[in-house]
Amino acid sequence: MVGRRVSYNWWGGExxxxxxxxxxGEDTICSGGELTAKGGQKEVMLVVxxxxxxxxxxxxxxxxxxxxxxxxxPNNISRALxxxxxxxPLYISPFQGFFSALDPSRTGTHSTHTERESKSRREKMKxxxxxxxxxxxxxxxxxxxxxxxxxxxxxxxxxxxxxHLNLDFQLITDEETGKRKLKVDAWFGSRKTxxxxxxxxxHVGNLINGVTKGYRYKMRFVYAHFPINASxxxxxxxIEIRNFLGEKKVRKVDMLDGVxxxxxxxxxxxxxxxxxxxxxxxxxxALINQKCHVKNKDIRKFLDGIYVxxxxxxxxxx
Amino acid sequence: xxxxxxxxxxxxxxxxxxxxxxxxxVIVDVIDQNRALVDAPDMVRSQMNFKxxxxxxxxxxxxxxxxxxxxxxxxxxxxxxNKWENSSWGRKLIVxxxxxxxxxxxxxxLMLAKIKKAGxxxxxxxxxxxxxxx
Numbered sequence: 541m542v543g544r545r546v547s548y549n550w551w552g553g554e555x556x557x558x559x560x561x562x563x564x565g566e567d568t569i570c571s572g573g574e575l576t577a578k579g580g581q582k583e584v585m586l587v588v589x590x591x592x593x594x595x596x597x598x599x600x601x602x603x604x605x606x607x608x609x610x611x612x613x614p615n616n617i618s619r620a621l622x623x624x625x626x627x628x629p630l631y632i633s634p635f636q637g638f639f640s641a642l643d644p645s646r647t648g649t650h651s652t653h654t655e656r657e658s659k660s661r662r663e664k665m666k667x668x669x670x671x672x673x674x675x676x677x678x679x680x681x682x683x684x685x686x687x688x689x690x691x692x693x694x695x696x697x698x699x700x701x702x703x704h705l706n707l708d709f710q711l712i713t714d715e716e717t718g719k720r721k722l723k724v725d726a727w728f729g730s731r732k733t734x735x736x737x738x739x740x741x742x743h744v745g746n747l748i749n750g751v752t753k754g755y756r757y758k759m760r761f762v763y764a765h766f767p768i769n770a771s772x773x774x775x776x777x778x779i780e781i782r783n784f785l786g787e788k789k790v791r792k793v794d795m796l797d798g799v800x801x802x803x804x805x806x807x808x809x810x811x812x813x814x815x816x817x818x819x820x821x822x823x824x825x826a827l828i829n830q831k832c833h834v835k836n837k838d839i840r841k842f843l844d845g846i847y848v849x850x851x852x853x854x855x856x857x858x
Numbered sequence: 859x860x861x862x863x864x865x866x867x868x869x870x871x872x873x874x875x876x877x878x879x880x881x882x883x884v885i886v887d888v889i890d891q892n893r894a895l896v897d898a899p900d901m902v903r904s905q906m907n908f909k910x911x912x913x914x915x916x917x918x919x920x921x922x923x924x925x926x927x928x929x930x931x932x933x934x935x936x937x938x939x940n941k942w943e944n945s946s947w948g949r950k951l952i953v954x955x956x957x958x959x960x961x962x963x964x965x966x967x968l969m970l971a972k973i974k975k976a977g978x979x980x981x982x983x984x985x986x987x988x989x990x991x992x
Binding site for chain 2: 666668708710725727728
């Protein structure tokens with residue numbers, strides 16, 4: 541019984557079978573049963589190892605009933621089956637996920653493929669063409685050349701280069717409506733390049749937004765005892781933070797290119813950062829936030845800091 | 859920048875490699891991501907990897923896998939042969955073939971012709987130079 545090679549049509553492969561109670565060598569214990577009661581008769585789902593199949597491991601799951609029928613002919617229900625653990629390396633090629641998949645708690649799920657198999661199948665698939673378009677509003681001038689996108693609008697000019705992506709950018713005019721659109725194609729793309737299409741369009745959308753409406757991020761000072769003392773220096777381009785948590789250290793943060801900062805007049809303890817490029821504005825706020833991290837204390841209790849309270853645009857829409 | 863020549867049924871392609879090197883064939887069906895069924899008036903319909911084909915600008919109007927007769931008729935209707943021979947790519951290929959098939963006497967004649975042409979060009983250039991200095 542042990543070591544017998546049988547073939548099964550279900551997975552079309554060959555394997556070595558083991559059944560409960562089989563001894564496959566020293567200290568063998570067969571693993572992988574899910575004991576199910578079916579009409580008074582005990583059936584055990586066995587996982588069978590198929591070896592030497594083009595380097596990939598496949599498994600056949602079949603009931604002990606079938607196995608028995610194979611051996612003894614149908615209608616012979618003499619074997620009693622109980623839970624078993626398979627442990628010999630002879631029959632288990634290096635395959636990590638096997639035992640966890642055999643846990644009775646986990647059988648019954650779809651985890652019949654090895655992780656390596658599914659991953660390699662997923663990596664092989666290439667979509668012939670995936671493309672997406674986006675509407676361009678009037679009032680912005682867009683230039684696309686060699687994966688460098690240049691957007692110009694009422695608030696200024698922004699450029700971004702997508703040379704790290706493998707996509708085709710083109711400006712087209714839509715047939716019926718006559719509006720201009722930006723079309724992004726990915727030819728023979730894997731899953732990741734197809735995903736990059738939409739993110740590229742989102743980035744261009746942010747450029748357009750920045751150049752028409754601008755970005756305004758607001759931050760609030762939060763302190764329990766020591767008032768945070770901030771002064772804007774260098775013509776709205778940098779900020780000095782004093783008395784954070786009573787510390788003597790003065791924290792200075794320079795804003796990035798094109799970002800201005802000011803203390804809000806009407807609202808107490810608020811900073812407003814303005815700019816056209818969302819990446820630069822959000823990075824500047826992150827720099828300020830990170831300068832005011834609390835060290836060596838329980839941060840659930842010491843909640844002091846400067847936190848982003850609002851992410852919006854400069855030009856308000858009614 | 860966007861692609862203009864697509865792999866489609868009816869696209870005329872030039873074979874780049876293999877037994878049928880240099881032939882113009884028509885893509886008659888697409889087998890899978892890498893191969894096409896390809897046909898020409900003077901060959902048996904067979905499969906070919908796309909890597910062996912170079913797409914041209916010419917496209918004819920056929921349905922999937924037409925009979926040989928319909929294929930030939932469609933090629934006549936689209937006038938593939940003339941379009942190819944008048945296109946710059948086609949003309950270059952013809953010239954290359956001619957050059958490769960020269961014999962020694964032809965090369966001698968070619969040399970004389972080049973010298974003569976260069977002489978005439980230099981005479982004209984000298985005339986122009988004299989006009990400028992004068």
